[in-house]
Amino acid sequence: MTLPLILSWLWPLLLAPLVLQPRRHWLVALAPLPALATALWIPAGARVELPWLLVGATLGLDTPGRIFLGFTALLWLVAAVHAVRALRDSPHAGRFHLFFLFAMAGNLWLIVALDLVSFYTGFALMGIASYGLVIYDGRRESLRAGKVYLILTLLGEATLFLALVLIAHQTGSLAPSATALTALDDLAIGLLILGLAVKAGLMPLHVWLPLAHPAAPVPASAVLSGTMIKAALLGWLRFLPLGALALPHWGLLLVLAGLITAILAPLIGLIQTNPKVVLAYSSVAKMGFMTLALGLLLIEPRLALVGVPALAFYAGHHALTKGGLFLGVGLRHTSGRQPMILAGLSLLVLVMIGAPLTSGAITKDGLKPVLEVLDWRWLGAGLGLASVVTALLMARFLWLMWRTEPHPEPGYRAAGAAWGLLIAAILVLPPAIALSDGAKLGWTTNLNLIAIALALGLPVLLAALQRPGTLDGILDRIPPGDLLEALRPLPPLWRWSQRWIWCRWVAWRERLLAPRIDWIDRQWHATRTSPVERQMERWLVAGTLWAGLVLSIVLAVIRWL
Structure with a gap:
């Protein structure tokens, strides 16, 4: 049991130096296999103490951890297969694969780590x-x-570090239990939420996501949006006192932050023209929805036993679906089997919006006990609005995909096959797991909301088809990284204000202080110096006296010698 838990994250680190050579790039696809095997064969509840690792590590798999490890390893595997082909001709392929394996190792390590340091x-x-x-x-x-990305990541990690130090201090343990976490004060909880909110992409800390996804290659975008941002959710599930203590004020804060993010992010994404940016805003919105569900679990801890696995299951399903959409963007540009690619993308879009008769409807139905626990009408209206705008956003993405001009390249058969297997897993696994647990399948979830989205979207679609270019005036009016563009004038304004303040200070000092300094100087010379002293202060007199003094000293020394 110890060896699989260690190899799940150590194996990618061992392979990392080898993939710098072009002939060994294929080793990237082998890196997630130990983690996938661990998720399949190591039972939930496994726990191993390793006193020799770091300051004493505790590795294991709790129930959400096993779910996270399974979908994370699977998506890294499919993305790695895609990366081997997509970056085959890139001069930077070795460097990409090196960082790819480092990021994979860190992602898998934090999942099996039950202690704060690991x-x-x-x-x-x-x-x-x-x-x-x-x-x-x-x-x-x-x-x-x-x-x-780096600035926000380092700020988030510094905040998270402070939070984990406080958790260790207040619980007296590096691997605290849910009961021990009830001793946390508001400062530790606030820092934990804030430090992980950066990785989760909650507004207004989301700005790195719409910028990073267009810049990164498709395989990197798939795992960034699919698995890495879910690490924040796992941290909250693991180090907040879920089920042991009600935290209504923090829960309400997460509900409001999640709801605002789930509504605003799709609205900004609707006017984007880059498909990867659209998917980035979709990821922000979905993380807002998961944060909202987490807030409800903090308000009603009695639902944690059902809500935590359901939330982890929903996160895993979203990760695989979003990763599949990003990989589909790459295949839409390069694969030669375009009808199959468009069909797969259409299926994934239906799954993402939770359309009836899809696995997306089943996973969202599992969260119904959490979402309906409180009789808040405004919350139900907000969730409905978020679902509608998310459906419209995904329709926008599919429209962009249909209008994309492909440039097929040979050699994408393995990548396409892996993508097809991923879609099959997305469609089959949720109903299979639900049936194995004896749960009722909620095939008709979101039926009314999808109907509303269709009623709103069809007129826009017809207008776009009949009069192309009608909506071009609003497209990209808000660029990716929306808030950063609003803050762009601030650095020049700050520099200008610094120069203005300095100039005003110099002028004020010269106007007010210079006359007083001159007056003091005149008074000093008038009262403290005699006419003889003033005469000696002149350069000619003073210089002659100093020269004579130096000459006298030199003659005295020569005579003494």
Whole structure:
């Protein structure tokens, strides 16, 4: 049991130095296999103490951890197969695969880590290595996106570090239980929520996502949006006192932040023209929805026993679906089997919006006990609005995909086959798992909301078909990284204000202080010096006296010698 838990994250690190050579790039596809095997064969509840690792590590799989490890390893595997072909001709392929494996190792490590130190080590490794995935080609846009990503990542990791130190101090353990976490104060909880909110992409900390996805290659975007942002959710599930203590004020804050994110992000994404940016805003919206569900679990801890596995299951389904959509974008550009690619993308879009008779409807139905626990009409209206705008956003993505001009390239058969198997898993696994647990399948979830979205979207679609270019005036009016563009004038304004303040200070000092300094100087010379002293202060007199003094000293020394 110990060896699989260690190899699940150590194996990618061992392979990392080898993939720098072009003939060994295929080794990337082998890296997630131990983690996938661990998720399939190691039972939930497994736990191993490793006193020799770090300051004493605890590895294991709780119920959400096993779900996370399964979908994370599967998506990394499919993305790795795609990366081997997509970057085969790139001069930066070796560097990309190196950072790809580092990020994979960190992602898998934090999942099997049950202690604070190991979780943070994996989290930091994943976050910093992902910077190399964003800037791997060195383009100007990539460097700007990487700069924004790195700044926010480091700020988030510093905040998370403070939170974990406080958790260790207040619980007295590096692997605290849910009962021990009830001792946390508001400062520790607030820092934990804030530090992980950056990775989750909650508004207004979401700005790195719409910038990083267009810059990164398709395989990197798939795992960034599919699995890595879910690490924030796992951290909250693992280190918040879910089920042991009600935190209504923090729960309400997460509900409001999640609802605002779930509504605003799709509205901004609707006017984007880059499919990867559209998917990025979709990821922001879905993380807002998951954060909202987490907030409800903090308000009603009695639902944690059912809600935590359901939320982890929903996160896994979304990760695989979103990863499949990103990989489909790449195949739409390069694969030669375009009808099959468009059919697969259409299926994934239906799954993503939770259309009836899809696995998306089943996974969302599993969260119904959590979403309906409180009789808040405004919450139900907000969730309905979020579902409608998300459906419209995915329709926008599918429209962009149908209008994309492909440029087929040979050699994508393995990548296409892996993508097809991923779609099959997305369609089959949720109903199979639900039936094995004896749950009732909610095939008709979201039926009324999908109907509303169709009623709103069809007129827009017909207008776009009859009069192309009608809506061009609003497209890209809000660029990716929306808030950053609004803040762009601030640095020049700050520099200008600094220069203005300095100039005003110099002018004020000269106007007010210079006359007083001159007056003091005149008074000093008038009262403290005699006419003889003033005469000696002149350069000619003073210089002659100093020269004579030096000459006298030199003659005295010569005579003494």
